Amino acid sequence: MSKKSASARGRPKTLDRDQILQTALMAYWEQGPANVSINDICHLTGASKPGVYREFESDDGLKRSVLEQYRGLAIQPVIDILERDQPTLETLDALIGFMTQERAPLGLPSGCLFVMMRAQSHHFGPSTREKLTMLRSDLLGHYETWIERSKSRGEFADIPTEIAALFMDAQHGGAMRMQREGVPNTTIARVLEISLKTPIVGAGPARA
Amino acid sequence: MSKKSASARGRPKTLDRDQILQTALMAYWEQGPANVSINDICHLTGASKPGVYREFESDDGLKRSVLEQYRGLAIQPVIDILERDQPTLETLDALIGFMTQERAPLGLPSGCLFVMMRAQSHHFGPSTREKLTMLRSDLLGHYETWIERSKSRGEFADIPTEIAALFMDAQHGGAMRMQREGVPNTTIARVLEISLKTPIVGAGPARA
DNA sequence: AATATAAAATACCAGTAGGTACGATAATGA
DNA sequence: TCATTATCGTACCTACTGGTATTTTATATT
Numbered sequence: 001m002s003k004k005s006a007s008a009r010g011r012p013k014t015l016d017r018d019q020i021l022q023t024a025l026m027a028y029w030e031q032g033p034a035n036v037s038i039n040d041i042c043h044l045t046g047a048s049k050p051g052v053y054r055e056f057e058s059d060d061g062l063k064r065s066v067l068e069q070y071r072g073l074a075i076q077p078v079i080d081i082l083e084r085d086q087p088t089l090e091t092l093d094a095l096i097g098f099m100t101q102e103r104a105p106l107g108l109p110s111g112c113l114f115v116m117m118r119a120q121s122h123h124f125g126p127s128t129r130e131k132l133t134m135l136r137s138d139l140l141g142h143y144e145t146w147i148e149r150s151k152s153r154g155e156f157a158d159i160p161t162e163i164a165a166l167f168m169d170a171q172h173g174g175a176m177r178m179q180r181e182g183v184p185n186t187t188i189a190r191v192l193e194i195s196l197k198t199p200i201v202g203a204g205p206a207r208a
Numbered sequence: 209m210s211k212k213s214a215s216a217r218g219r220p221k222t223l224d225r226d227q228i229l230q231t232a233l234m235a236y237w238e239q240g241p242a243n244v245s246i247n248d249i250c251h252l253t254g255a256s257k258p259g260v261y262r263e264f265e266s267d268d269g270l271k272r273s274v275l276e277q278y279r280g281l282a283i284q285p286v287i288d289i290l291e292r293d294q295p296t297l298e299t300l301d302a303l304i305g306f307m308t309q310e311r312a313p314l315g316l317p318s319g320c321l322f323v324m325m326r327a328q329s330h331h332f333g334p335s336t337r338e339k340l341t342m343l344r345s346d347l348l349g350h351y352e353t354w355i356e357r358s359k360s361r362g363e364f365a366d367i368p369t370e371i372a373a374l375f376m377d378a379q380h381g382g383a384m385r386m387q388r389e390g391v392p393n394t395t396i397a398r399v400l401e402i403s404l405k406t407p408i409v410g411a412g413p414a415r416a
Numbered sequence: 417a418a419t420a421t422a423a424a425a426t427a428c429c430a431g432t433a434g435g436t437a438c439g440a441t442a443a444t445g446a
Numbered sequence: 447t448c449a450t451t452a453t454c455g456t457a458c459c460t461a462c463t464g465g466t467a468t469t470t471t472a473t474a475t476t
Binding site: 031032034035116118119120122123136159160162163164166167170171173174175177178180181183187190191194195198199 | 240324372391
Binding site for chain 3: 008009010011012037038039049050053058059
């Protein structure tokens, strides 16, 4: 890991890895990964194509790295919410709040790159696909531990943990898809209130 | 409309429109629309490229036509279930049954082409996008009339109809995505039991 | 038989994708 | 000073995309 600051031997590198990652991340997120070529990223960043390939090895490698970057940006916050020790209902509210946050003021695209990439994982190389699978099972794992903790407090319905985790993941994916299709965040939040809270804490509307 | 059987003037057409549509439909469904080129479809069907363009005008036109075809195959059955005059719970069971049907024995790919295409609608031409939007609002409309009918029988929770329709659409999309990711249909069905039934008829597990 | 019509398919177009060979360049170590 | 090392970027490669110009062929009409 101590390769950066130590003066290397040859010509010093001018290529800005983080800038490329950030630019690619935003371009993928906004336009969809399949609509952004390596050439596009070169033009956007001013980097040369061999430079990008030297740094990331291949299209597959770049996408894998972007996904890693995206994890810190948009998946970890979800995990952080799950790991705060809060009453179940408050966690659910925090999740809904995070998902339906207005993106434009933050300069962030709508939808979720992770969800988008999962939906078209067969377009990607093996390395990216592997990363996708790992991120997915990691996220599901965090859902599961949170569910178990909620259950131990008696604050979670009697649903098998594995099923409940898939259920929460599905609600998240649904919300992100709606956002991409232009459904207003307030509306998405109302849907999530019903779809997330009712099955989990029974806090939904009265039955007719 | 009486152009087919009437003997036309020039060279008789040998191009089989339906075969192309069917082949393209299956290829799109299996591999994702973005992974199937017109060339692929030509090779699969034996048709020549200008023939395909003569029939469908463009990539956009072909995709629109395929989508139309897909409607009859996989969207209309859902609408038919909604239009059967059944108790709400039976309709929900029928929907869950349809979504989690084993596809392999029927020779059908898993997932839903409509859901896939909605998720990447920005890859397509204007005509295809228009069709997608129309299909979406048509489906949502059918959900809404079914919801209203259920409400009038007192068999639907007190959820605004528009919200409930988006909710149902989201559950459908989530199920199709899980299926694509390889989640077993029995598991998906259990998730749907919770996510669909609990909010709508309160038939979920007891709260803790 | 000659002509009009329409569909057939080969062979091509420009554009772009992912990827790389290779000579130039900027630093360090001897 | 001079070799060594490593990154630089131009210019290129092949493959394939959506799309079409052009010629040939099979029919119906005259």
